[in-house]
Amino acid sequence: xxxxxxxxxxSPDEVVAARSAGAAIIAxxxxxxxWMRLGIADVAKVIDIGRLDALRDIVLDGTTxxxxxxxxxxxxxESEVVASSAPVLVEACLKAASAQLRNRATLGxxxxxxxxxxxxxxxxxxxxxxxxxxxxxVAGSGCAAKExxxxxxxxxxxxxxxxxxxxxxxxxxxxxxxxTVEVIGAGGRRIIAMxxxxxxxxxxxxxxxxxxxxxxxxxTLRPDELIxxxxxxxxxxxxxxxxxxxxxxxxxEYAMVSAAAALDLDGxxxxxxxxxxxxxxxxxxxLAEAEAALRGQPLNGAAIDRALDRSLSAARAxxxxxxxxxxxxxxxxxxxxxxxxxxx
Amino acid sequence: xxKATPTFATHVTTHLQLNGKAxxxxxxxxxxxxxxxxxxxxxxxxxxxxxxxxxxxxxxxxDGERVNACMTLAASCDGRQVRTVEALAGQDGVLxxxxxxxxxxxxxxxxxxxxxxxxxxxxxVKEGHTRSPAEIAEWMSGNLCRCAAYPQxxxxxxxxxxxxxx
Numbered sequence: 333x334x335x336x337x338x339x340x341x342x343s344p345d346e347v348v349a350a351r352s353a354g355a356a357i358i359a360x361x362x363x364x365x366x367w368m369r370l371g372i373a374d375v376a377k378v379i380d381i382g383r384l385d386a387l388r389d390i391v392l393d394g395t396t397x398x399x400x401x402x403x404x405x406x407x408x409x410e411s412e413v414v415a416s417s418a419p420v421l422v423e424a425c426l427k428a429a430s431a432q433l434r435n436r437a438t439l440g441x442x443x444x445x446x447x448x449x450x451x452x453x454x455x456x457x458x459x460x461x462x463x464x465x466x467x468x469x470v471a472g473s474g475c476a477a478k479e480x481x482x483x484x485x486x487x488x489x490x491x492x493x494x495x496x497x498x499x500x501x502x503x504x505x506x507x508x509x510x511x512t513v514e515v516i517g518a519g520g521r522r523i524i525a526m527x528x529x530x531x532x533x534x535x536x537x538x539x540x541x542x543x544x545x546x547x548x549x550x551x552t553l554r555p556d557e558l559i560x561x562x563x564x565x566x567x568x569x570x571x572x573x574x575x576x577x578x579x580x581x582x583x584x585e586y587a588m589v590s591a592a593a594a595l596d597l598d599g600x601x602x603x604x605x606x607x608x609x610x611x612x613x614x615x616x617x618x619l620a621e622a623e624a625a626l627r628g629q630p631l632n633g634a635a636i637d638r639a640l641d642r643s644l645s646a647a648r649a650x651x652x653x654x655x656x657x658x659x660x661x662x663x664x665x666x667x668x669x670x671x672x673x674x675x676x
Numbered sequence: 677x678x679k680a681t682p683t684f685a686t687h688v689t690t691h692l693q694l695n696g697k698a699x700x701x702x703x704x705x706x707x708x709x710x711x712x713x714x715x716x717x718x719x720x721x722x723x724x725x726x727x728x729x730x731x732x733x734x735x736x737x738x739d740g741e742r743v744n745a746c747m748t749l750a751a752s753c754d755g756r757q758v759r760t761v762e763a764l765a766g767q768d769g770v771l772x773x774x775x776x777x778x779x780x781x782x783x784x785x786x787x788x789x790x791x792x793x794x795x796x797x798x799x800x801v802k803e804g805h806t807r808s809p810a811e812i813a814e815w816m817s818g819n820l821c822r823c824a825a826y827p828q829x830x831x832x833x834x835x836x837x838x839x840x841x842x
Contacts, residue, residue, distance in 0.1 A: 337684035338705035338751050349681045362747045365708065366728050377684050378705070382752050430818020431805070432735050432742040432796060583817035 333368045334458060340380045344387075344516050344558055350379040352518055352556045357381055359402060360436035362429070363445045371457030372446065372469070387440075387560055392417060397564040401440030401514075405429065405502065408439055417566045420573035420592045420671075424505035427577045430584045440559040443503045443513075443529065446550060447496035447614065448484065448586055451477045467493050467547035481652035484588065487660065488613040488647060489532025494547040495650055497611045498530055499586045505575055507608040507616035508592035511564045517557035524552060526562075530615030550614060569594035569604060574671040576663050577610075587611040589656055591663045595631075595671040602626045605668060609660055612647075619643035619664065631672045636665045690754045695719075695763035709753055710734045710745035713760060721761040721791050725820075732819035733792040735799075736760050742799035744818075761791040764798060773839040774798045777832040785823035793819045797833045806837035 339355075341347045347357065355377035358364045367373035381387070387400040392413045399408060408414055409425035429437060446452070452469060456462045465474030477485060478495050485495045503526070511526040529551055531539065536549035543549060553559065564570065573594040579585040590610035596603040605626050609617040625639035640661050647657045689702045694717070701716055710727070713719040713736070725733035727746045734745040737759040764772040774797045777783070784790045796819045800806060805815035812833045813826070821829065 333706050335686055335704065336706055337686045338688060338749075339682040339684045340752075340754075341682060346682050353681050355681075355684070358749060358752070360747075361749050361752065362729055362744070365747055365749065368706075369728070379682070380749070380752050429729075430732065431800070431803075431815050432732060432744050432818045433729055433747065435738075435741045436743050436748060583814050 333365070334374060336368070336376055336378050338378050338380065340383055342383070344384065344560060347379055347381055347384075347558045348516060348518055348556055350377065351558065353377070355379040357558065359438045359441045360404065362433050362437045363441055366453075367446070369457065370453060370455050371460065372453075374458070381558070390414060392566070395566045397566050397570075399439060399562045399564065401559040401561050402438045405434035405437050405439065405442060406431070408502070409434065416571075418505070418509055418564055418570045418573060418594075420505040420508060420570075420575045420594060421502065421564070423575035424501040424577075424590075424592065427575065427590075428501040439502055439562065443500050443506070444551065444553070444559070445498075445500055448499045449477050449496040450482070451475070451480070452496060468496070471545040471547065479651060483653045483656065484586070484611060485650045485653050486532075486613050487649060487653065487656055488617050489534045489615065490613070490648070490650075491533040491537055493537070494533045494614070496614060498550065498614050498616070499611055500616075501575070501577060501587065501590060501610060503530065504590055504608045504610035504616045505573075505592045506562060506564070507618055508573065508594045508606045509564050509570050510594075510606060511562050513559055514561045514563065515553060515557045515559050517554055519556075521560075523563075527616070527618055528552065532614045535615070567594075567596070569596040569606060572597065572671055574667050576667040576670060578659060578663055589659045589663050591660070591667040592616075593664070593667040593671040595668060597631065597672060600630055602629050602631055605671075607664055607668060609664060612656065612660055622664070626668075631669065631674060633665055633669065636668050637661065640664050688751045688754075690750055692753060692755075693757040695759055703750060705749075705751050707750045708746055709736065709738075709743075709748040709750045709758070712750040713745060713758075719760050719762055722795075723788060723791055725789070725792075730820070731789070731792075732796060733789050735792040735796045735819065737795060737799060740799075740802075742796050759795075761795050764794065772798065774801060774832070774836040777836040777839065778829075780835065781828045781832040782825075783828040783832040784821075784825050789819060789821045793821065793829055797829070797836060800833055801837045801840050806833060809834065812837075 387402040464476040577590040621642035622639040723733035725731035729747040
């Protein structure tokens with residue numbers, strides 16, 4: 333790992349000042365230290381935010397659940413208030429990583445993790461060249477993943493520049509919960525909707541047409557900003573929510589496809605539902621057309637499948653991940669039924 | 677609230693309560709807790725397997741919670757308590773219930789992952805994630821065993837949980 337200078341922040345303002353001066357943030361370190369080892373990050377200054385204890389609280393304030401950015405995944409996952417108000421988030425946190433990583437990994441850091449595409453994660457620190465093309469690592473070098481047959485690539489929102497996916501589990505839950513992200517930067521505080529926090533490559537190309545290195549754009553956090561926390565509106569759907577993660581081994585593995593659902597029921601009928609898929613795009617992928625089609629429908633597998641087709645028909649498979657379209661349909665159907673207490 | 681950028685340093689001094697003893701050590705800021713233990717403090721019981729948070733061989737207790745020492749910056753542990761596998765047995769040499777259970781169940785083959793397994797199991801028992809073999813397997817999944825002694829490890833953790841309660 334390259335040498336760097338270290339400082340511990342005593343306030344969010346110090347973090348913003350350090351960020352503006354080019355420092356990178358470390359919290360738990362479970363992702364950032366790998367960036368430094370692999371050469372994904374190459375910075376001279378690192379600011380440790382781990383002692384900003386005010387950013388660690390989990391509080392239910394009326395109908396808003398507020399979670400500090402430094403709450404660890406185990407802290408969120410074992411929180412009774414989160415379990416009773418937004419069970420999907422508990423399930424997503426506890427299905428992420430391992431017990432010991434979850435004791436370090438923070439919720440703020442988790443949604444900032446970068447793709448697990450193995451072509452991106454090549455070890456090429458400092459002057460060492462990348463062994464293959466990756467536009468995220470070397471602008472304009474190409475994408476070795478697209479024709480590789482690797483299954484964990486995107487179905488939605490990708491471009492020829494980059495076909496990678498965002499692997500976060502909690503982000504999928506937060507998207508289905510219509511959560512917002514609180515950030516502080518040189519311009520003050522602002523709130524970003526979770527569904528606008530991450531960028532698909534299509535979003536990135538559209539929103540930043542003049543950017544020289546568009547493949548690197550994964551979210552809308554600015555270079556001077558720090559995530560301070562999350563706000564989750566606790567409605568009837570949040571309380572009746574579930575997460576389902578399908579992976580190649582039963583524990584301690586990234587998702588092949590995951591899904592989160594928050595469901596508002598009126599007897600046996602769906603009053604409203606929010607569904608997000610994970611590991612199919614560079615952002616949690618909300619199924620807006622399916623959600624609209626399900627309003628007023630009965631809670632059964634056939635009705636859900638018909639609605640899901642409206643969203644999944646937009647999927648664009650890549651060589652080797654065609655099966656993920658069927659998998660996504662199955663995972664999404666099962667998670668909606670599970671949120672409603674039914675099995676499919 | 678200070679608007680000033682804090683002072684950055686490439687060399688830092690970290691104060692630890694390490695295995696019950698207060699100590700200070702100077703080191704490069706980039707050093708992981710794992711390298712601090714093994715290379716600076718000669719505590720080599722904690723193993724380096726993957727060095728990327730994938731195997732769990734480096735599991736230690738930080739303020740009583742299990743963490744991957746390879747993914748923890750040593751500097752960020754300043755002022756905190758660290759406990760390693762060397763300090764699980766009593767000073768009289770009597771093994772901890774978890775260590776004894778691993779012997780009783782032959783819960784290893786090559787032994788490389790064992791220190792991490794034992795520290796992780798110690799925390800797993802303390803946390804109470806031992807109500808069924810499935811729960812143990814889930815909460816021990818961060819410790820890989822290439823020899824695949826998993827059934828014996830799950831049995832050992834189950835025994836340790838019962839002995840610790842009794």
